[in-house]
Amino acid sequence: MHSTAYPQAPASDQNPIAEFRAASKHYGEVVAADAISLSIMPGEFLSFLGPSGCGKTTALRMLAGFEAPTSGEMLLDGVRVNDLPPHKRPVNMVFQHYALFPHMNVADNISYGLRQQRPKPAAAFVAQKVAETLERVRLPGFDTRRIWEMSGGQQQRVALARALINQPKILLLDEPMAALDRKLRREMQIELQSLQRALGITFVLVTHDQEEALSMSDRICIMRAGRIVQIGAPRDLYDAPNSRYVADFVGKSNFFEGTLSSVSGLMGAVDLPTGPGRGRLGQDVAVGRKVSLSVRPEQIYLSPTGGAFAVQVRNRIFLGEHTEYLVNNPSLGDFLVLVSRQTEATLGAFDPGQDAFADWTPEAALILNND
Ligand SMILES: Nc1ncnc2c1ncn2[C@@H]1O[C@H](COP(=O)(O)OP(=O)(O)OP(=O)(O)O)[C@@H](O)[C@H]1O
Numbered sequence: 001m002h003s004t005a006y007p008q009a010p011a012s013d014q015n016p017i018a019e020f021r022a023a024s025k026h027y028g029e030v031v032a033a034d035a036i037s038l039s040i041m042p043g044e045f046l047s048f049l050g051p052s053g054c055g056k057t058t059a060l061r062m063l064a065g066f067e068a069p070t071s072g073e074m075l076l077d078g079v080r081v082n083d084l085p086p087h088k089r090p091v092n093m094v095f096q097h098y099a100l101f102p103h104m105n106v107a108d109n110i111s112y113g114l115r116q117q118r119p120k121p122a123a124a125f126v127a128q129k130v131a132e133t134l135e136r137v138r139l140p141g142f143d144t145r146r147i148w149e150m151s152g153g154q155q156q157r158v159a160l161a162r163a164l165i166n167q168p169k170i171l172l173l174d175e176p177m178a179a180l181d182r183k184l185r186r187e188m189q190i191e192l193q194s195l196q197r198a199l200g201i202t203f204v205l206v207t208h209d210q211e212e213a214l215s216m217s218d219r220i221c222i223m224r225a226g227r228i229v230q231i232g233a234p235r236d237l238y239d240a241p242n243s244r245y246v247a248d249f250v251g252k253s254n255f256f257e258g259t260l261s262s263v264s265g266l267m268g269a270v271d272l273p274t275g276p277g278r279g280r281l282g283q284d285v286a287v288g289r290k291v292s293l294s295v296r297p298e299q300i301y302l303s304p305t306g307g308a309f310a311v312q313v314r315n316r317i318f319l320g321e322h323t324e325y326l327v328n329n330p331s332l333g334d335f336l337v338l339v340s341r342q343t344e345a346t347l348g349a350f351d352p353g354q355d356a357f358a359d360w361t362p363e364a365a366l367i368l369n370n371d
């Protein structure tokens with residue numbers, strides 16, 4: 001998805017633009033961030049992804065300077081900034097609930113920060129900056145518009161412009177699209193991506209929407225209870241999740257539970273209720289332990305004539321390019337199978353109640369600890 005017209009993904013020989021070094025944030029008993037270590041590279045699009053309350057906003061606030069870590073270090077351009085206030089950092093944040101000033105027009109909202117500077121910048125300079133920034137977020141000529149006269153998507157752009165006008169090196173976006181409907185959200189995602197490539201600014205996005213993180217990011221940090229549990233490119237996280245938690249959170253997966261009976265090289269065998277099932281080892285696992293065989297729905301074949309697992313089709317959901325089937329095997333229980341339009345064209349569709357067979361290759365199955 002990277003266009004060659006824009007800077008490519010960051011090279012590894014660069015110095016990080018920002019670093020978390022075992023950064024923790026405690027609120028009394030609550031551990032909101034638990035020893036986060038992470039290097040953010042210049043020009044990258046990085047996302048924090050995780051469920052509500054896992055510490056995403058806290059991580060962003062430490063980066064912006066709204067919170068000092070309880071322990072550990074925060075660095076910007078290699079310099080420790082633990083106690084440096086937000087306005088002294090080359091970082092701007094679009095807040096989770098982007099609070100625009102309702103009594104001010106668009107131009108005054110966007111230029112608010114600029115106008116607080118001392119010495120006060122000249123009015124012509126401010127007007128010029130506002131015009132440039134509105135152009136950038138595709139709201140040219142909206143200067144005098146009132147906030148309540150704008151759609152949700154337009155307000156979102158104003159919030160973005162308010163952060164961009166300061167020309168930050170790092171732009172922090174906390175669930176910036178949460179208030180938008182699905183179609184508008186998709187449009188804004190594409191725009192944000194092209195804006196990021198065009199400006200070459202480092203973007204750090206917080207989201208609990210895995211599709212959003214997968215489609216936009218160079219790298220994703222998966223968070224759980226204040227910790228980063230895996231960092232990687234979208235495809236790596238999808239294909240090689242290092243835990244059942246990540247496999248479950250990124251994309252859809254079926255989990256078949258059993259005991260790990262043997263290990264051989266990179267492969268292992270799990271005693272499933274239906275017999276042994278082979279798979280790739282997804283993390284450190286021990287023979288004799290309870291594990292899961294994780295199989296993505298699109299990796300499972302459904303056939304009317306043959307396969308390892310006899311199933312009955314329970315439900316069919318038409319999804320356009322794909323059809324999602326919920327099938328049941330008496331020993332394995334219910335699981336999901338995704339059948340492409342192309343496959344259906346040759347094999348035919350399956351009806352609810354119909355008997356069929358499911359199967360998958362050992363390479364498509366990942367062995368993960370039950371956690
Ligand atoms: N000021 C605070 N005082 C006490 N606890 C807090 C404070 N801010 C956050 N927390 C707690 O820290 C944890 C992490 O909160 P945080 O806001 O970072 O989560 P989040 O991942 O952004 O969640 P969401 O997706 O709901 O926005 C939560 O348990 C939250 O209740």
Ligand SMILES: [Mg+2]
Binds near residue numbers: 057
């Ligand atoms: Mg939050």
